[in-house]
Amino acid sequence: MPDPCSKNAAGANHGVSEMMxxxxxxxxxxxxxxxxxxxxxxxxxxxxxxxxxxxxxxxxxxxxxxxxxxxxxxxxxxxxxxxxxxxxxxxxxxxxxxxxxxxxxxxxxxxxxxxxxxxxxxxxxxxxxxxxxxxxxxxxxxxxxxxxxxxxxxxxxxxxxxxxxxxxxxxxxxxxxxxxxxxxxxxxxxxxxxxxxxxxxxxxxxxxxxxxxxxxxxxxxxxxxxxxxxTHSRDALLWSQWREDIYWDLHQVAKKHRPQGGAGQARALAMRERPKELPWRTVRDAIADLPDPELSPRRAHDFHDHRFQPGARSYPGHTGSPLDEPAKTLKAGVHGVPGGENMLRRPDGSIRYFTVRESARLQTFPDDMIFHGSWTETMRQLGNAVxxxxxxxxxxxxxxxxxxx
The missing domain is CATH 3.40.50.150 (Vaccinia Virus protein VP39)
Structure with a gap:
């Protein structure tokens, strides 16, 4: 059979197929x-x-x-x-x-x-x-x-x-x-x-x-x-968080641990009607069932591609993705992994890199899919993906x- 990647490959007759x-x-x-x-x-x-x-x-x-x-x-x-x-x-x-x-x-x-x-x-x-x-x-x-x-x-x-x-x-x-x-x-x-x-x-x-x-x-x-x-909107997420408490109750976040104030809460309180769309999905929505790989490394080892990666640091313009919002855009980077875009920022302000498994969740890949290569190479694949x-x-x-x- 001729190699289709060869510049000299022979053409084939085009048939008819009912399959898409x-x-x-x-x-x-x-x-x-x-x-x-x-x-x-x-x-x-x-x-x-x-x-x-x-x-x-x-x-x-x-x-x-x-x-x-x-x-x-x-x-x-x-x-x-x-x-x-x-x-x-x-x-x-x-x-x-x-x-x-x-x-x-x-x-x-x-x-x-x-x-x-x-x-x-x-x-x-x-x-x-x-x-x-x-x-x-x-x-x-x-x-x-x-x-x-x-x-x-x-x-x-x-x-x-x-x-x-x-x-x-x-x-x-x-x-x-x-x-x-x-x-x-x-x-x-x-x-x-x-x-x-x-x-x-x-x-x-x-x-x-x-x-x-x-x-x-x-x-x-x-x-x-x-x-x-x-089908989803930021306003619907804010309504769920600050007008009905559905979001916090779903994730069993006690009132004393919920963030207070801020532009999002003010916007929600100013809304007159409940948004028709579904709430934006957040980082917490995506990874809540995964143990924190830094705080619970033994439990994290039960999940493939879910390993703590040290070295995350925050600097102006690169502060990580808040847990209770959709993640910022994951990026592949020209020189390695850009830390600010690929980090989680916990409610207490601490940060760490997203694991490969968490990044795959944020990109909605199947949970049983595994990725080949080093952490940097794998994150490049994920950062380039749709x-x-x-x-x-x-x-x-x-x-x-x-x-x-």
Whole structure:
């Protein structure tokens, strides 16, 4: 059988399948991919070049972890992957093209950065012609300094067959795409592309993590779609904490140990009506059943990947995540693990690093999933991931539309 990661791989005949099939690019530790599988898609190919992330997936495949156990995993550079080797129709292409060029913590090189993999995402859409695609990236992609390049990405996804000419500068190609778009009618492959920044906390993830999602439907599907409506809110959490005491009673926190005052309590007391959404999920909601690995190390050893990591320190702008709020965004970091973003701040003000298991909970990975590599490497995998639950919700919305239209 030819190797699809070989530049000389032979193409395959495309058959017809009634199953909702997907291809996942840049899968990493599998956050978005797991969510897509949980939404009901079956991957025809899953790929990433990072050996540590692939080792994580391989180990969980060997352990039979659902849904990754049946993933056809390819450890390779997506630039070398022959999408013609994938037989049958593909309903959905998904992935998170490496985000370092756009990260607020990175160097902001965007189109000058060789790590920009959006061209490969566009190539996959052009080759596979899926009914829909879901691509996500860091919120930094929406910075004003990247606005022209973001529009360039969007228009390339809208018209993936209109490729740049040899030697054509990207701004010239952008102008040509704009000319084509304003003409309205087109006979080339076209996608209707929507973009929105989603906060994972608004969808039941115990983490304030904002990611930009680009979702497109092939024009001939005539799908009318909008992003999922938020189901959780900060106001609902504040109401639960300060107007009904439900939150504190649920966690058996005595009144003398509850924080008093603050802007959150004042806001709750000023509300006239109970919010309709569910409360934001907090760090305490996510990890309450796990023993503290610093205070109870023996009990913590009963839980996989739940080990105390020393060395946490707080400094201005890096003060950790309060226990009774959603966590701050977990980050991979350019040089090791950024302590302020990946720390827990207890009610008494003391701090410690989140364990791997706690971080996995905050990213809504399955509890029986294990991660391969050192603590720093594992936290990098988790910091780069999309929360599984957020991926599931977006993918489920796309799948429901594809099935109903």
């Amino acid at each position: 099939r997907s291809v996942e690019l840049f899968v990493g530790a599998g956050g978005l991919g797991i969510g897509v599988s949980q939404a009901g898609f079956k991957p025809a190919a899953v790929m990433d070049w990072d050996r540590w992330a692939c080792d994580t997936l391989r180990e969980n495949k060997e352990r039979g972890l659902d849904p990754v156990r049946d993933w056809p995993l390819h450890e390779c550079d997506v630039r070398d992957f022959d999408f013609g080797s994938i037989a049958g129709d593909i309903d959905l292409v998904t992935g998170g093209p490496p985000c370092q060029p756009f990260s607020m913590g990175g160097r902001h090189r965007a189109f000058l950065d060789s790590r920009d993999m959006f061209p490969q995402a566009i190539r996959a859409v052009r080759a596979l012609r899926p009914k829909a695609f879901i691509f996500e990236n860091v919120k930094g992609l929406t910075r004003s300094s990247f606005s022209n390049y973001l529009e360039y990405i969007r228009l390339q996804l809208a018209y993936p067959d209109l490729v740049a000419n040899r030697g054509e500068e990207w701004l010239t190609h952008l102008a040509r795409l704009e000319d084509h778009h304003t003409r309205g009618r087109t006979k080339v492959l076209q996608y209707r592309v929507l973009m929105r920044v989603l906060n994972a906390a608004n969808y039941g993830v115990p983490q304030r993590r904002e990611r930009v999602f680009l979702v497109g439907f092939r024009a001939d599907t005539e799908v009318e779609w909008h992003f999922p409506t938020p 929360p599984c639950e957020l991926g599931r919700i977006v993918a489920a919305g796309v799948r429901n539309k594809l099935l109903s239209d």
